[in-house]
Structures are given as C-alpha cells and as structure tokens.
Amino acid sequence: MAPPLLLLQDTRLTFGGTPLLDGAELSVSAGERVGLVGRNGSGKSTLLKIAAGLVQADGGNRFAQPGATIRYLPQEPDLSGFKTTLAYVEAGMGPGDQEYRAQYLLSELGLTGEENPANLSGGEARRAALARVLAPEPDILLLDEPTNHLDLPAIEWLESELASLRSALVLISHDRRFLQDLTRATVWLDRGTTRRMERGFAFFEEWRDQVLEEEERDQQKLARKIVAEEHWMRYGVTARRKRNVRRVGELADLRAKFRDHRGAVGTITMAATEADVSGKLVMEAEHISKAYGDRVIVRDLSIRIQRGDRIGIVGPNGAGKTTLLKMLTGELAPDSGKAKMGTNIEMATLDQRRAALDPNRSVRETLTDGRGDQVFVGGNPRHVIGYMKDFLFTPEQAGTAVSRLSGGERGRLLLACALAQASNLMVLDEPTNDLDLETLDLLEEMIDDYAGTVLLVSHDRDFLDRTVTATIAYEGDGNWEVYAGGYSDMVNQRGHGVKARAAAAAAATPARSSGNAPARAASASVPAAASSGSKRKLSFKDKHALEQLPKRIAQLESDIKRLNNTLATANFYTRDPAGFQKATAELTRTQAELAKAEEEWLKLEMLREEAGG
Numbered sequence: 001m002a003p004p005l006l007l008l009q010d011t012r013l014t015f016g017g018t019p020l021l022d023g024a025e026l027s028v029s030a031g032e033r034v035g036l037v038g039r040n041g042s043g044k045s046t047l048l049k050i051a052a053g054l055v056q057a058d059g060g061n062r063f064a065q066p067g068a069t070i071r072y073l074p075q076e077p078d079l080s081g082f083k084t085t086l087a088y089v090e091a092g093m094g095p096g097d098q099e100y101r102a103q104y105l106l107s108e109l110g111l112t113g114e115e116n117p118a119n120l121s122g123g124e125a126r127r128a129a130l131a132r133v134l135a136p137e138p139d140i141l142l143l144d145e146p147t148n149h150l151d152l153p154a155i156e157w158l159e160s161e162l163a164s165l166r167s168a169l170v171l172i173s174h175d176r177r178f179l180q181d182l183t184r185a186t187v188w189l190d191r192g193t194t195r196r197m198e199r200g201f202a203f204f205e206e207w208r209d210q211v212l213e214e215e216e217r218d219q220q221k222l223a224r225k226i227v228a229e230e231h232w233m234r235y236g237v238t239a240r241r242k243r244n245v246r247r248v249g250e251l252a253d254l255r256a257k258f259r260d261h262r263g264a265v266g267t268i269t270m271a272a273t274e275a276d277v278s279g280k281l282v283m284e285a286e287h288i289s290k291a292y293g294d295r296v297i298v299r300d301l302s303i304r305i306q307r308g309d310r311i312g313i314v315g316p317n318g319a320g321k322t323t324l325l326k327m328l329t330g331e332l333a334p335d336s337g338k339a340k341m342g343t344n345i346e347m348a349t350l351d352q353r354r355a356a357l358d359p360n361r362s363v364r365e366t367l368t369d370g371r372g373d374q375v376f377v378g379g380n381p382r383h384v385i386g387y388m389k390d391f392l393f394t395p396e397q398a399g400t401a402v403s404r405l406s407g408g409e410r411g412r413l414l415l416a417c418a419l420a421q422a423s424n425l426m427v428l429d430e431p432t433n434d435l436d437l438e439t440l441d442l443l444e445e446m447i448d449d450y451a452g453t454v455l456l457v458s459h460d461r462d463f464l465d466r467t468v469t470a471t472i473a474y475e476g477d478g479n480w481e482v483y484a485g486g487y488s489d490m491v492n493q494r495g496h497g498v499k500a501r502a503a504a505a506a507a508a509t510p511a512r513s514s515g516n517a518p519a520r521a522a523s524a525s526v527p528a529a530a531s532s533g534s535k536r537k538l539s540f541k542d543k544h545a546l547e548q549l550p551k552r553i554a555q556l557e558s559d560i561k562r563l564n565n566t567l568a569t570a571n572f573y574t575r576d577p578a579g580f581q582k583a584t585a586e587l588t589r590t591q592a593e594l595a596k597a598e599e600e601w602l603k604l605e606m607l608r609e610e611a612g613g
Helices: 045-053 085-090 100-108 122-134 152-164 176-182 201-235 241-260 321-328 365-367 384-390 396-400 409-421 437-449 461-467 485-494 501-507 519-524 528-534 540-568 577-610
Strands: 004-015 016-030 032-038 059-064 070-073 142-146 168-172 185-190 193-197 281-292 294-304 310-314 335-340 347-350 374-377 380-383 425-429 451-457 470-476 479-484
Touching: 004 045, 016 032, 016 045, 016 168, 016 185, 032 045, 045 070, 045 168, 070 122, 085 100, 100 122, 122 142, 122 152, 152 176, 168 176, 168 470, 176 201, 176 396, 176 461, 185 201, 193 201, 193 241, 193 335, 193 479, 281 321, 294 321, 294 335, 294 451, 294 479, 310 321, 310 384, 310 461, 310 485, 335 540, 347 409, 365 384, 365 396, 365 409, 374 384, 374 409, 380 384, 384 396, 384 409, 409 437, 461 479, 461 485, 470 485, 479 485
Parallel strands: 016 193, 032 168, 032 185, 070 142, 142 168, 310 451, 310 470, 347 425, 425 451
Antiparallel strands: 004 016, 004 059, 185 193, 281 294, 281 335, 374 380, 470 479
C-alpha cells in the first residue's frame, strides 16, 4: 500500500471539559476517496480542520508529506478582502497551476468572475469556494459539505468533475448518492474515535448497525459479569483474603468500565400529528401559468393530486420551484388558469429559509410560542423538555437562542414545530438541509408512514427516490412535466437529469469562454449530466414493453398456429366461404402484428445492451 500523504494519529481535542476527539485517526494516500461520516456534532468538521492544519489538536500527531498540496473547503467560506470572485479563486493557485482553470471553473459553476464577493448569496459563495479549491488540482481535497446550497445540475456537475480528478478526496456530506458514487473507503467518527472500512459509503449503514449491535452485546456481557462478581463478593468463600482483595479491585475496574462507556447518540422520535382525513382530491390545477415580466415561471400546467400522493418538485435554482409550490397550495394566484384545494385540508409547512424561526427566541419559546412549558402536539399538551428530547435537544438547550443553534439543530427544531401541527397535507421545501444521515432515515420513515399527502422540493436524489411516487420536473422556459416515480425513474424516462444551468448558459452566451483556455477545456464545458443525453436510455415505458413483449409475441404465435389449423380444415372454404375469408384476413393481420412486435422487441433489446443491461 502506498505511504500516506496525510496522517492523523491519536488526535485528541476537548471543548468545555467534554472530549470531542479522543484518539481519532485519519490516513489519506494518493488517489484515495474517503467518506468521513458521523452524527451532527460528532466533530467531523473539526477533524477536517485539523487535517488541513487550521486547528491545533490538544494531543496526537499530524503528518503531511513534504511537497503535497492540500486544499480545504469550509462549510462557510470567507471571501472578504477580494474585489471579484476571479481574484478570490486565483489567490488559491500556485505558480505551477494552470491559470485558465480559474475562469473555466467559475463559468462551469454559473459565475462570470466579475461578481463582488460582498453581494454573493450563500449558494454563489459556495460555488466560488469550490472553484478555488478545484482549480489547482491538488494532491488532497478536503471537502466539508460541498453540495450545500447547490442545485441538482451543479451537484451532478461537481460529482462528474471530482470523479475525473486524480486528487485524493476526504469528503463530508449528507448526500447519500454523492457519497455512494465517489467514495471507496469510509471513516466513521463516533463518540470521539474513528473506525475505518475499506469500502465505499454504499456499505456503511449495514456495517455501522453491525458494529453497534456487537457493542450492545459486549455491554450486556459486561453487565452480567459485574452481577456475577457482586454475587461472589456477597456469598463466595472468604478464607483467602488476598484473592478477595484482587477480585474487589477487578470488580471496581469492571464498574468503572461500565460507567465510563459512552453509548451511541440516541435517535429522534419522529412522528407527524395527523388531522382528520382530507377529501380524495387534495388539489387540482388546470392550465395554470405565471410570469414575472418577460420571464415565464409556469406555462400551462395541469395536474391533479389525490390523497396519499407523494409529489417531488425538481429543477435548477431559480426555475421557480417554490413559486410553483405556492401556486399549488393556494398561497399565490396564477396569472391564468385556476388552482383549487380540496376539502378538509389541514396543512403543515417547512420552509427552506427557516423563516418561521425567530433567531432571538429560545428553543423553549419557539416550541411553546411563548406560552409556558407546554407544547401542544396535535392539540394535546406535552411538557416542552420531553418533546425537545424527542428531537435530541438536551434540557440545558431550552434557553438557548435559535441564533446560536447549528444548521442541523435549526433543521430539527423546524421539524419539531411542523410535526406538532395536526395535518393531512405536508409541504416540505428542502427538508433535508443540514440533517444528518440518521435523521434523514427517520424523516423518510415518517413520510412513508404518513397517511396524508406530501409535496416536497429537494435536491437530494436519494431522498427523492426513497419518498416520492411522482416527480414534477422543470423542462425549461416555464414548462413543467410530471413523471411517475422518483428522481432515478424520471432520469430513465427523460434520458437525462435536471438540465444543467451551465450548459444552458454556454448555449446562450458562447463568447463567455476564456480566450486562453485550451481546446480540452471547451470540450469539457458541458457537464456529464447533459452530455449523457446523447446516448438514449431505457425509459419506464421501454422497460415495461421489454417485459410484456415476449408474452405478446407468444400469444400472437399461438393465434397464428390456431388460425393455420382452422384454415387447413377439410372443405372449410366450400362449407363457409365468408368464414374462410375472415380467418384469412385475421391471419394476415396477426402475422403483421407479430412482425411489428418482434421488430420492436429487437430494437429495445439492442438499446438495453447499448445502455449497459
């Protein structure tokens, strides 16, 4: 095995008297793709900062191979002190780096390079920071939540770009699909220590559950051993006092080991409070359109959403997903057409901007709306501390201001508020933002168990695949199309994912490309998501046809055999000339249908082989 370019050993760090890292380790060799996973607050970002040399640990060793270039992407990039985004990106490059990559990457990420960093949104700042760390093509990339604030086209482009680099990766992300596609090893940071598996994230959850089960069995064995030793102390033979003293010491050690064990972090108790059943028709839109000036957001969309449907809405940033959501729920009137809600609708919403949270209020005041210590869950009172514990808040956090909570904690608090409302329609706008993998699991289970209807906007491909039954996708120029199934089903039916904004921008303004960029940069300017459309993939309809056509062909062959036997019957023509003519015509038609079915099956089978099975 190649020697590591970066090595952390026995890393220890304590915050406020509580050990955050207690012997954590990390090893990165050339070309490795490592996923760093763990619960929110477990210390992943801190460990990555120590690896980048930005934070000094209390103890342990850090080794970086001399001459190895390391680039670190923080969750909150700081662009202050730079006049333009291009200047910010170029400041991260070394003397031997290829200068064209700064402008090329900014263009690919939807920026011109002339933007004033002081005026950037969170998503634009993240794109500029990505360009800065990718431009030098370093030996090691340390990426902390690189998909935060990115839309689906940008996520798919970034995935393709990272896959093409020779750089080693250490990746923190809550995007399962992103982790599955890019990682080849997984480091699990849990209760201050790390465990490593030499397989990608796709195998992590099964491995994690197995480790926790083994740990629980070991604790149960330890508890039984303590009980047995205590029994011996009370009732055992006491003649050999030295032996007794030794066993007393061993018992004290066992008790200390049991007492000091840090159990796994608990899980959220997540359940939606359900209102009375809504009408069968939840909402209906007939030829609705919406425009702002010359820009059409929604053009002539018709859709019926019924009780129990789970509908996902996908598209690039700025396409109008939130506007469409507001039109469907009656919050925003269409310019033309009509949208109506069904009967007995009780709606709970979760806003991606966390606008429902007052940063000056405490957690207690947010949950109780400032009314004492009771939170009403579906109209029934519960003590606020007990309800907080369901969402992994400690009693000490009751008085903590919302402004001091982490992104994940704010996400959990907003979920707690939304799920306390009795509802039969849940409208979730980017519900997965800042949630860790375990919380995402529980959110998916809650949606699956929810008896009502769900509308959600998300850029998380795996989350969409696991939760929705239909997908409304942006097709460009205000057009939206409804596809059966989740995100992957939509891709199979369309032949490509959400259209990349970079590809559209390149088509509209080809002169934006950097003049000194070599030819290979220009040819790479269309993301893989867009270029993959040139090779047609099997749609859902094609797959269904491939399954049904062999049965249809067998039936047609059986019909042809039956008709031939009928026509071969002695004296059939002389006995029934009209019947003979009818059977002959039916045989001709059936033979034509068989030829058409066989030709269609052959075409689809060739397409299936071309698409890789």
